Structure formats: C-alpha cells, structure tokens
Amino acid sequence: MKHIIIVGAGVSGLAAASRLIHNGLSPSSVTILEAQNHIGGRVHTIVTNEGIPLELGAQWVHGQEGNVVFEMGKAAQELNTDIQTLESSGFADNxxxxxxxxxxxxxxxxxxxxxxxxxxxxxxxxxxxxxxxxxxxxxxxxxxxxxxxxxxxxxxxxxxxxxxxxxxxxxxxxxxxxxxxxxxxxxxxxxxxxGDPLVTWKRGYSTLFNILMKDLPCCHNGLQMPLSDRILLNKAVDTIDWDPEGEKKIEITCTDGTLYVADFVIITSSLGFLKSNFDSFFVPSLPPFKKRAIQGLGFGTxxxxxxxxxxxxxxxxxxxxxxxxxxxxxxxxxxxxxxxxxxxxxxxxxxxxxxxxxxxxxxxxxxxxxxxxxxxxxxxxxxxxxxxxxxxxxxxxxxxxxxSTWFNNPFILGSYSYRSMKSKEMNVWASDLAQPVYDSSGYPRLFFAGEATHDSFYSTVHGAVETGWREADRIAKYCNGFQNAKL
Ligand SMILES: Cc1cc2nc3c(=O)[nH]c(=O)nc-3n(C[C@H](O)[C@H](O)[C@H](O)COP(=O)(O)OP(=O)(O)OC[C@H]3O[C@@H](n4cnc5c(N)ncnc54)[C@H](O)[C@@H]3O)c2cc1C
Missing domain, CATH: 3.90.660.10 (Polyamine Oxidase; Chain A, domain 2)
Known part of the structure; x- marks a missing residue:
C-alpha cells in the first residue's frame, strides 16, 4: 500500500486528502501533518466573545461561475447568496x-x-x-x-x-x-x-472544512475513518529527505523528532514558507527549476x-x-x-x-x-x-x-501570492511551482499544491482547493501505475 503524506492542513491539503480517498485510496494511507494547533491555514475563522464568527484570513467567495467553493457552499446552503455584500470593501456606496x-x-x-x-x-x-x-x-x-x-x-x-x-x-x-x-x-x-465577487458564508469560512471533510466514503474495511482522524496537529515538518535516486521511501522528519515515511509527499506550505525554508527543508535540495520558481514568484503581506x-x-x-x-x-x-x-x-x-x-x-x-x-x-x-x-x-x-499577523506566522510568512516583476525577469510562473519533482527513474516524488501553484486562481481559496484536487488526481494516476510496476 502506498503512503502519502500531506504537509499542511490548509484548504489545499484538506482538498487533496479528501480527493485521494475519493479516488479510492484507503484513508489509512493518507496522513496530514499540520504545524499549527488548528486546521485551515489562511482560512481562519475565530468566534468572538459575542459568539459571532470573524475572519482573520479569507472572508469572501470571489465569484460564482466556475468557482468550486461557491458550488460546494451553495449546495450545502451555507452561503449568503441572496444579498450583495459590499461592506468592508472600500468601494461601497456608503x-x-x-x-x-x-x-x-x-x-x-x-x-x-x-x-x-x-x-x-x-x-x-x-x-x-x-x-x-x-x-x-x-x-x-x-x-x-x-x-x-x-x-x-x-x-x-x-x-x-x-x-x-x-x-x-x-x-x-x-x-x-x-x-x-x-x-x-x-x-x-x-x-x-x-458573479458576485464578495459572497459571504452564513457561519464563517471554516464551514468549508466540514464540507470538504464530510465529503468522504466513510467506510474502509468495515471501519469508519473520517478524514479528521488522519490529521496530526502541532506536527511541524522540519525536513523532507526525498532520495533523488528513488531507492528508498521519502523520510519526513518533524521538529519534535518524529519520523514518517511515505511514497509520495504533497507539499502545501505557503510560498512564504517555501521562500524562507527551501534550502534546508528539502534534503537534498530541490532541482534548480523548482528553486527558481520559489524565488521568482511574489508573496506579499x-x-x-x-x-x-x-x-x-x-x-x-x-x-x-x-x-x-x-x-x-x-x-x-x-x-x-x-x-x-x-x-x-x-x-x-x-x-x-x-x-x-x-x-x-x-x-x-x-x-x-x-x-x-x-x-x-x-x-x-x-x-x-x-x-x-x-x-x-x-x-x-x-x-x-x-x-491578523500573517507575516509573523512562521508557517505562512505573508498573505498571498502575486505575479512579480521578478517572475517575469526569471520567466518562472505558477506552472513551474506546480511541477512535481521526479526521481532519477522518472517517478514523481514531491508534489506541490497550494494557492501559489494555480495558474489563474492564485491567491484565492477556490484556487487552493483546485490545486489540492489536481495533485490528488495526479498521484492517483501514478499509484495505479506503481501498483503494476514499481514499489
Ligand atoms: C488576510 C487574507 C485575506 C484573504 N481573503 C481571501 C478572500 O476573501 N477570498 C479568497 O478566496 N481568498 C482569500 N485569501 C487567500 C486564501 O486564504 C488562501 O489563498 C488559501 O487559504 C490558501 O490555502 P493553501 O492551502 O494554499 O495554504 P495555507 O492556508 O497557507 O495552508 C498551508 C498549511 O500548511 C501548514 N504548514 C506550512 N508549513 C508547514 C510545515 N513545515 N509542517 C507542517 N505544516 C506546515 C500551515 O500551517 C498551513 O496550515 C486571503 C488570505 C489572507 C491572508
């Protein structure tokens, strides 16, 4: 059985995990390691003393047509679809x-x-x-x-x-x-x-996690295993030893010293985290094309x-x-x-x-x-x-x-990605960041998801969800191939 580790329980990580299981992988073959003490990453709904949700990160569903988050939220009847919400936007008439x-x-x-x-x-x-x-x-x-x-x-x-x-x-x-x-x-x-670029959630953006995580075939070998059981909180990944020769499994070491092994790793850490850590995070270091993408794409606060x-x-x-x-x-x-x-x-x-x-x-x-x-x-x-x-x-x-203090969060280090002048000078784009890293026998080992890897919906939640699904689908394809061939 292949084991897949997902680094990060933000929206893209949760989307990837639920899709892997949808694609037929056993829930026990997927583990999500999340550095913080909560899931969601840059979707962070808190509840005030008055019991009302408040969004420190994402707050709007940007648009309706072709927006997977809008589709899921609407189907679950969790969105305010009947009111135009221009408040806090700076553009409102009042x-x-x-x-x-x-x-x-x-x-x-x-x-x-x-x-x-x-x-x-x-x-x-x-x-x-x-x-x-x-x-x-x-x-x-x-x-x-x-x-x-x-x-x-x-x-x-x-x-x-x-x-x-x-x-x-x-x-x-x-x-x-x-x-x-x-x-x-x-x-x-x-x-x-x-469609409306500022659609809000009735009970806060974190409702999306329930939608993503509930959306699972819940039985495997007669055992119920919800996705939440596969998420380990307070597990900050320190290094990913990925063996470019492809002779051994990938070793993922956390800052608390625990070690996990996997056949594939999906990295969903923010571009801000990757920019600050890519040199020491990957052992051996990433191929030049990947480093250039991390350096070139922009990430602001x-x-x-x-x-x-x-x-x-x-x-x-x-x-x-x-x-x-x-x-x-x-x-x-x-x-x-x-x-x-x-x-x-x-x-x-x-x-x-x-x-x-x-x-x-x-x-x-x-x-x-x-x-x-x-x-x-x-x-x-x-x-x-x-x-x-x-x-x-x-x-x-x-x-x-x-x-919010998004820059001071050591696992985010900023807010969202943009297309910088440096991307243009270096000619590196989201598709470069999205490319998997292959071992010498031509099998992909490291997969990259997260908003910054989306060609056109970068900096959004719907973009992040799509990238999680994209990498899960890519892995599923290789898992089948592997089943017949290698490992
Ligand atoms: C202030 C603000 C407002 C926004 N407003 C909107 C909006 O209105 N609408 C919209 O669509 N989008 C908005 N966004 C953007 C949206 O929130 C993001 O695009 C999306 O949530 C990114 O999801 P992700 O899964 O790619 O990354 P993240 O949410 O960053 O998830 C990555 C996860 O990986 C974890 N992680 C990182 N490194 C490690 C490690 N070494 N070990 C273990 N775990 C690790 C992190 O803790 C995090 O939980 C906003 C963002 C911000 C900051």
Missing amino acids: VVFGFEDYKICKEQVRELMQLIESLKETSKNDLSKWNKSLGEYYEEKFKEFLDGGSLSTLDRSVARAFFEWYHLMENVIDGSDSWEETCGSGHLHYQECP VDKIFIKFKNPWWSSDWGGVSLLRRRPEGVNGNVVRSQWSDHILGFYTVRLHPNMLIAWVTGKAAREAEKLSENEILEVCSTLLKKYVGADFAYTEPTGLIR
Whole structure:
C-alpha cells in the first residue's frame, strides 16, 4: 500500500486528502501533518466573545461561475447568496472618501471610481504587451488623464490623492507590497469568476472544512475513518529527505523528532514558507527549476486590524471612511508615506459586528504593524479616526482590537501570492511551482499544491482547493501505475 503524506492542513491539503480517498485510496494511507494547533491555514475563522464568527484570513467567495467553493457552499446552503455584500470593501456606496479636513462629494467619488474602472478596462488589452510593472502602467495612464487638462488644480490634487488610495486598494487585492513590484502582463494571469465577487458564508469560512471533510466514503474495511482522524496537529515538518535516486521511501522528519515515511509527499506550505525554508527543508535540495520558481514568484503581506468599540459612534448608514493623503509630495509627485499608518487603506464597518471597524494594511507597513503592541496600534488608529471623522460623530475611544499577523506566522510568512516583476525577469510562473519533482527513474516524488501553484486562481481559496484536487488526481494516476510496476 502506498503512503502519502500531506504537509499542511490548509484548504489545499484538506482538498487533496479528501480527493485521494475519493479516488479510492484507503484513508489509512493518507496522513496530514499540520504545524499549527488548528486546521485551515489562511482560512481562519475565530468566534468572538459575542459568539459571532470573524475572519482573520479569507472572508469572501470571489465569484460564482466556475468557482468550486461557491458550488460546494451553495449546495450545502451555507452561503449568503441572496444579498450583495459590499461592506468592508472600500468601494461601497456608503463609504466616504476624505482628507483630514475635507470630504470629497459623492459625485466626485463616482467620477473618480469611473476613471479607475475605465483604466482597469483598458488595461485588459494593453497589459498583454506591457513589459513593465502594473504600477508603471497605471502611473502612465493616470498622467495622461491629468495632462488632458480637464481638471482644476484642486481637482487634480484630489484625483492624485484618490489614485494613491487606489494604489493601496490594489495592494490589498493583488497582495504585492507595491504595484511597482507587480508584473503588468503577469497581472492578466488572474481570472475572475463571473458573479458576485464578495459572497459571504452564513457561519464563517471554516464551514468549508466540514464540507470538504464530510465529503468522504466513510467506510474502509468495515471501519469508519473520517478524514479528521488522519490529521496530526502541532506536527511541524522540519525536513523532507526525498532520495533523488528513488531507492528508498521519502523520510519526513518533524521538529519534535518524529519520523514518517511515505511514497509520495504533497507539499502545501505557503510560498512564504517555501521562500524562507527551501534550502534546508528539502534534503537534498530541490532541482534548480523548482528553486527558481520559489524565488521568482511574489508573496506579499495583507493584514486586517479589527477595532472594537463599546458602542458604534457612527450612524447606521455609514459604511466607513477611505483615507486620502495630500502632502508632502515626493520627487515624482507621489505622496510620501513615511509611517506605517500612512498605508492604512481606511476604516470600514464589519458585517455581523456592529461595534467594530476594520482597517486594512499591506506590505512593509503591515509587517511593521505586526511588531507593535495592541495598545500602540489602537493609539495610532484612534488618532487617525479622530482626525478624519472625529468632527462628524460623537467619537468614543476603542476598547480593544483583534488582528491578523500573517507575516509573523512562521508557517505562512505573508498573505498571498502575486505575479512579480521578478517572475517575469526569471520567466518562472505558477506552472513551474506546480511541477512535481521526479526521481532519477522518472517517478514523481514531491508534489506541490497550494494557492501559489494555480495558474489563474492564485491567491484565492477556490484556487487552493483546485490545486489540492489536481495533485490528488495526479498521484492517483501514478499509484495505479506503481501498483503494476514499481514499489
Ligand atoms: C488576510 C487574507 C485575506 C484573504 N481573503 C481571501 C478572500 O476573501 N477570498 C479568497 O478566496 N481568498 C482569500 N485569501 C487567500 C486564501 O486564504 C488562501 O489563498 C488559501 O487559504 C490558501 O490555502 P493553501 O492551502 O494554499 O495554504 P495555507 O492556508 O497557507 O495552508 C498551508 C498549511 O500548511 C501548514 N504548514 C506550512 N508549513 C508547514 C510545515 N513545515 N509542517 C507542517 N505544516 C506546515 C500551515 O500551517 C498551513 O496550515 C486571503 C488570505 C489572507 C491572508
């Protein structure tokens, strides 16, 4: 009997395990080693003191058509499919855009949104021939718009500030630290699923685990063996000794000294983890093509800061505030962002949590914020809120916060992958990361799943699920081959 070890019980690992068993493998031939004390990885639903789910990681099902997560969630009747949920998105109609001393009017916001939308639309054609970064593309197009001369000086400075805000928004969506690091043409690799891009779960994203894990033939040799019995928590894999000659089984050693042997290993660790650890994690080290893929693809940081208040001090029709910054200007006219808080996108209301606001922060600023104490963060956020909206409401001080620290998590080390300029320079893409590593007799040994290995749905949960299924199917094929041939 072949033994398969899956490193990581995130969505891709769970999807791979359930598919292997669906494909006919005995549940006892699959073991999932998870470093953390919980499953789910970057899907991390916590329950607040009030008993309400809150998402530290993924929160939306992005699109409906062709989205396997949407299909599963809908079939299980676990999705809010009947409501449009634009909250926390920064784009909602009830979000105001403002400087510290001045809010821009709704018409102006609408016009600027339309400008961004039309830039995005045109970019779909232009970027395929664009050799530079996404940021350089947008900067050039935006400059053309400003030089068109239709705006007054005041409008020009508002438009510039709005454009700078959109840059931060794009960092949240794309996952890169700056759009100058995102490859313009590579950006087109990402495919949107048609339909509502912000579908939410009724009981939190973690419901997906139950859906994936329940979906198993539960009997094997008369014994019931649910997938949860095959997951070992607090098992951080330290090294994978994979024998390129293919003469012995793969040896997986955990940091607690335990050793597992397997015929195949599916690695689902995040690209962030692989970037930091690939040199020592694989023994012997990986072939050059695989190392280049790990080094070239981009992996940035996006964090959420939920700020709690005793009671909402804002009105029920207020969706939040997007923070616009004006001066001082840098050499190229861009806003100089000297402090981490200059990178906060805005403060937005949170669905199901009437006493909370969420602040999104990305890149280097997010990594800096992760090092600060909760009190330090609260102080900064409260100062900003007072400056931006203190005069509009009877503001009261926050009482606490809940935040993600994705970069500081040693088994994630960031948030999600993107197509970087380095990927383009090195000509390495998701398909390179997805390629198995073969031994000298031509059999695959190491399989790679996880969001970063998806050609077009990278950085998403549905992408992660598909990659788990992809590798499980690939293994099943080889298992049959092996049964007749080798091992
Ligand atoms: C803030 C944030 C918001 C997001 N929002 C959305 C969203 O709204 N919609 C969406 O579709 N996607 C969203 N995503 C992306 C989505 O969460 C991920 O793409 C997806 O969850 C990745 O799943 P995965 O299985 O590839 O990786 P992971 O979830 O990272 O799973 C890998 C697992 O491997 C474990 N592991 C790593 N190394 C080891 C080791 N050495 N030994 C043992 N175990 C190890 C980790 O602990 C982890 O549990 C968001 C992500 C973040 C961070």
